[in-house]
Amino acid sequence: MMTSMSKLIIANWKMNPPTLAEARTLLSVIKKTALVVRNVTTVIAPPTVFLQPLAVSSRAKRLQFGVQNMHFATMGPQVGEVSATQVREVGASYVLIGHSARRELGETDKEVTKKVSAALAAKLTPVVFVGERERDAHGNFLRVIRKQVKDAFTETPRSRIKDVILVYEPVWAISTASPRLRSAGTNGGITTNEIHQMTLFVRKVLTESFGIAMARKIKILYGGSVNANNAEEVLGVPGIEGAAVGGASLDAKEFGVILRAANKA
Numbered sequence: 177m178m179t180s181m182s183k184l185i186i187a188n189w190k191m192n193p194p195t196l197a198e199a200r201t202l203l204s205v206i207k208k209t210a211l212v213v214r215n216v217t218t219v220i221a222p223p224t225v226f227l228q229p230l231a232v233s234s235r236a237k238r239l240q241f242g243v244q245n246m247h248f249a250t251m252g253p254q255v256g257e258v259s260a261t262q263v264r265e266v267g268a269s270y271v272l273i274g275h276s277a278r279r280e281l282g283e284t285d286k287e288v289t290k291k292v293s294a295a296l297a298a299k300l301t302p303v304v305f306v307g308e309r310e311r312d313a314h315g316n317f318l319r320v321i322r323k324q325v326k327d328a329f330t331e332t333p334r335s336r337i338k339d340v341i342l343v344y345e346p347v348w349a350i351s352t353a354s355p356r357l358r359s360a361g362t363n364g365g366i367t368t369n370e371i372h373q374m375t376l377f378v379r380k381v382l383t384e385s386f387g388i389a390m391a392r393k394i395k396i397l398y399g400g401s402v403n404a405n406n407a408e409e410v411l412g413v414p415g416i417e418g419a420a421v422g423g424a425s426l427d428a429k430e431f432g433v434i435l436r437a438a439n440k441a
């Protein structure tokens with residue numbers, strides 16, 4: 177089991193807030209907690225257009241920035257896209273890859289793998305999201321996760337495998353998931369026991385692929401409705417080394433509670 181004490185908390189702001197002024201205010205309040213919690217690295221993933229103005233105002237080891245997506249090409253005719261080098265240049269150290277919202281728009285496992293290697297080549301830390309849309313009584317959803325995990329690494333050199341971070345985020349557990357998807361999960365909400373089982377499963381898949389020593393070095397986070405009320409419990413699950421937080425990261429006070437819970441976990 178992982179022994180490292182420090183937790184990684186990723187704020188995925190998605191397409192929020194609407195204005196740069198609001199983004200600055202949100203960041204300035206979050207910063208107050210993020211800079212004092214010693215055992216936590218906080219990563220803010222704002223809308224890409226807000227990255228540079230936010231990132232220039234705060235350079236600290238404990239507070240880093242990321243983007244929610246990027247293209248795998250280094251440059252070229254990809255209209256409306258940004259590359260790993262470009263986002264790195266303006267302040268990103270992390271990139272979220274394969275979030276279910278992107279997969280829903282057509283992102284494939286093949287593209288995910290290419291983005292992972294492009295991120296590593298540009299010195300960004302790739303954070304790969306895996307998770308099933310729905311559960312089924314026969315456990316077929318485990319196959320989906322196995323494939324997503326394995327495919328994420330197919331172009332990753334062995335020496336860089338440990339630099340990839342995985343987030344287990346069941347799509348049905350995301351706070352904004354449709355009620356239909358939510359009820360296709362278990363009990364409409366995930367239990368800490370289930371999070372633990374899935375962490376063990378992901379670690380098992382990694383072990384099959386890379387051996388136990390390497391598998392242990394890969395950080396696994398949890399995502400899906402992490403909030404002020406459940407953060408302590410979720411972050412206390414053995415093997416969980418952090419969380420991806422969507423909705424609750426837009427409320428600076430609530431996010432502060434999550435950061436403090438992570439600091440204690």
Ligand code: PGA
Nearest residue numbers: 350351400401421422423
């Ligand atoms: P949520 O979103 O915390 O609002 O469920 C998580 C995510 O989509 O990464």
